[in-house]
Amino acid sequence: MPVLKLTNSLGRHKQVFEPLNPQNVGIYVCGPTVYNYAHIGNARPAVVFDVLRRVLLHLYPKVTFVANITDVDDKIMDAARETGQPIDAITKKFTDIYNADMAALGVMPPTHQPRATDTIPEMIDLIEKLVARGHAYEAEGNVLFHVPSFEGYGKLSGRNRDEQIAGARVDVAPYKKDPADFVLWKPSTPEQPGWDSPWGRGRPGWHIECSAMSEKYLGPDFDIHGGGLDLTFPHHENEIAQSMCAHGNTGFARVWLHNGFVTVEGEKMSKSIGNVLLVNDMLKDAPGEAIRFALLSSHYRQPFDWTKRGIDDAVKTLTRFYEVIGASDSAGGVPDPGFIEAMCDDLNTPKAIAEMHAMAKAGRGADLKASGALLGFLQQDPSQWQAGLSKAGGIDAAVVEQLIAERNAARASKNWAESDRIRDLLTGMGVTIKDTPQGTEWRV
Numbered sequence: 001m002p003v004l005k006l007t008n009s010l011g012r013h014k015q016v017f018e019p020l021n022p023q024n025v026g027i028y029v030c031g032p033t034v035y036n037y038a039h040i041g042n043a044r045p046a047v048v049f050d051v052l053r054r055v056l057l058h059l060y061p062k063v064t065f066v067a068n069i070t071d072v073d074d075k076i077m078d079a080a081r082e083t084g085q086p087i088d089a090i091t092k093k094f095t096d097i098y099n100a101d102m103a104a105l106g107v108m109p110p111t112h113q114p115r116a117t118d119t120i121p122e123m124i125d126l127i128e129k130l131v132a133r134g135h136a137y138e139a140e141g142n143v144l145f146h147v148p149s150f151e152g153y154g155k156l157s158g159r160n161r162d163e164q165i166a167g168a169r170v171d172v173a174p175y176k177k178d179p180a181d182f183v184l185w186k187p188s189t190p191e192q193p194g195w196d197s198p199w200g201r202g203r204p205g206w207h208i209e210c211s212a213m214s215e216k217y218l219g220p221d222f223d224i225h226g227g228g229l230d231l232t233f234p235h236h237e238n239e240i241a242q243s244m245c246a247h248g249n250t251g252f253a254r255v256w257l258h259n260g261f262v263t264v265e266g267e268k269m270s271k272s273i274g275n276v277l278l279v280n281d282m283l284k285d286a287p288g289e290a291i292r293f294a295l296l297s298s299h300y301r302q303p304f305d306w307t308k309r310g311i312d313d314a315v316k317t318l319t320r321f322y323e324v325i326g327a328s329d330s331a332g333g334v335p336d337p338g339f340i341e342a343m344c345d346d347l348n349t350p351k352a353i354a355e356m357h358a359m360a361k362a363g364r365g366a367d368l369k370a371s372g373a374l375l376g377f378l379q380q381d382p383s384q385w386q387a388g389l390s391k392a393g394g395i396d397a398a399v400v401e402q403l404i405a406e407r408n409a410a411r412a413s414k415n416w417a418e419s420d421r422i423r424d425l426l427t428g429m430g431v432t433i434k435d436t437p438q439g440t441e442w443r444v
């Protein structure tokens with residue numbers, strides 16, 4: 001079996017990946033806060049960690065992939081106030097749009113996609129453990145994590161004490177015992193969303209969500225935690241502090257992976273420049289498969305610069321690859337060993353794509369298609385790709401099949417709301433389904 005090497009942000013070195021349980025590898029990736037459309041910077045981790053999931057599935061029998069939905073947050077409350085819409089309506093709408101956009105980019109639905117608001121009892125439980133162990137304290141209805149109580153704080157981000165305080169300065173509060181302390185729980189006013197807790201009616205801080213949700217689905221000790229580089233501090237540093245301290249310094253994620261930043265035509269994305277690229281808009285101009293290809297043309301740890309030329313090149317390359325697949329018998333291929341080696345070398349996608357060019361040159365359509373499956377492209381019928389180019393927005397059959405399987409599972413357990421939600425999601429992707437005695441049929 002090929003050896004997978006990954007660059008662990010914790011310690012910053014490339015190491016051989018050894019799962020805790022080779023029968024079931026666990027990954028947690030921080031998901032979106034659902035109050036507006038996802039931009040290309042939000043799409044990058046979703047695509048990168050989907051590729052990691054596909055590589056792991058090539059090496060191991062099972063992968064449990066957890067990605068959360070943050071549906072309680074001050075930014076969501078602001079959006080509700082500005083638009084006059086109820087919070088639930090906003091979070092449902094943008095969760096569905098996010099999932100449909102990511103499906104159009106060929107991202108497989110997570111094994112579990114917990115919502116923060118469904119995990120409140122677990123968060124309260126975790127906070128109570130931290131208070132009981134002397135790592136957190138209550139002050140004026142807030143519960144704060146006491147940073148000096150955790151010796152390992154700063155290890156992931158490499159930030160020293162002064163930099164930690166500078167980073168936490170955004171919320172100075174007189175009741176903080178230490179300027180670096182951060183919020184686990186905060187009080188809610190009657191009009192704000194809130195839940196009853198031992199500290200009164202309130203709502204969780206953002207960081208505690210991920211500690212509670214990863215533990216709920218993967219246990220306190222699991223294999224891989226991923227996210228964008230911008231989450232390293234304070235979010236991931238705080239997750240480590242919470243989870244390690246709640247369980248007496250054992251376990252939590254073994255390997256931390258971070259994808260690099262995204263710029264647009266050499267510039268940082270910002271509302272003031274007006275260059276924020278929304279995936280939903282991009283899908284109107286280019287097939288999702290080409291957007292995915294462009295995102296994977298850079299190594300995930302490197303910064304990624306989005307350019308018009310990059311997407312044009314992606315369309316051209318995919319068209320050529322599909323021509324090679326269409327011109328050969330595309331069944332029974334296997335990924336090229338050089339391709340697998342590149343993918344197992346810390347997901348070296350630029351090198352893997354170079355190997356695909358070599359396969360295309362040699363006219364090895366079947367192997368090209370089999371290799372493409374690990375990157376999440378080249379899985380359509382070549383004629384479908386051509387048809388899709390005119391209307392944009394490619395559909396990955398594997399994504400559709402998985403959604404249909406989930407819908408059937410929901411129907412079997414009589415969870416009609418969930419089965420309707422998945423049907424709506426498919427409709428949003430342009431997929432029509434039909435239930436027959438032989439199973440569910442679908443078409444674009």
Ligand SMILES: [Zn+2]
Nearest residue numbers: 030031210235
């Ligand atoms: Zn998180």
